[in-house]
Amino acid sequence: MASRPVTSTTLTRPKQRREADASRHHAAALLAWYDRHRRRLAWRALPGAAVDPYRVWLSEIMLQQTTVKAVGPYFARFTERWPTVEALARSPVEEVMKTWAGLGYYSRARNLHACALAVAERHGGRFPSDVEGLRGLPGIGDYTASAIAAIAFDRPAAVVDGNVERVVTRLDAIETELPAAKPAIKARVAELLDSTRPGDFAQAMMDLGATICTPKRPACSLCPWQASCAARKAGTQETYPRKAPKTTGRLRRGAAFVVVRADRHLLVRTRPPKGLLGGMTEIPGSVWSADFAVAAARAEAPMPLAFTRLPGSVSHVFTHFPLELAVFHASAPAGAPAPAGMRWITLDEIAGEAFPTVMRKVIAHAL
């Protein structure tokens, strides 16, 4: 082994050491900021109080691609109705779907219940405490496994969500586009991570991204890392992270058939468990396609009734395509049987049914 070159004994410390010192400084500054400005959120334990992994997990699933504001009332409803993971596991999945209705990305609700069952039956009602154990559970991917390990169990996991991607790509002015930059970002977070307070560090990074290092008009003058942020130095903070532009889908059209029975029942059916709005309740309708012709819609009616085309239409925008539905209405005699694969619900049951938002728009349009 060769001896160190003489230059390493000068006042300048080795590069690796300097970087480690800088990372410690970053973490300390961030945690000091967090201690003053942390958000008070229903799923967060108060400082010093015990963390409930069930509440951490539930909130993390709900927060996937969903705003804090939207999650609030759902989190309250779920924890009131199901205070523990075992209570949730004992509930029929249909009840979970109904309670999730309106929050979007419905495979999360199905996976939520599957995960609760797995934890209750295979893990004795306790969540695994490390990333590897969490990673394989339904609905738990790289981000969520790391977040639960860090926040609920104080494991030094590198937690990388959309907020952290934005913070780190700005801090280092990373030019690589997402998602290709993901491994570099994760490595950088692992380097910055404060192993004495991993849970707080993870939440601090996300709070920083959510309140200071925002996508538009970031409040750089309030940022604990402003002095060392490469993007801020260049004045280009709003241009990060780099990512390829998304394309919006073509408009699709279709028809919905609202059938109300004389004894105040509504005709509905359940969508297949996978795919768009999987497992959710819907008003019977046509296929949705770009070349759908409303003139031919009546051929797809669920029952041989005198349907009236209602004026106007229902518009809705999904992640990958906009939708426009023509709405037809008909009355059926009391006691009429439902066609195969369909069922009747009372009008009073509409509110508690697992209707996605687009279907509530259809019902509101017709009733």
Added chain:
DNA sequence: CACGCGTGGCA
């Protein structure tokens, strides 16, 4: 890796 998968809020 690219795509499918909801919704409501914001400029």
Added chain:
DNA sequence: TTGCCAAGCGT
């Protein structure tokens, strides 16, 4: 108004 987005996951 239209586009973009907000604590991703599964395939």
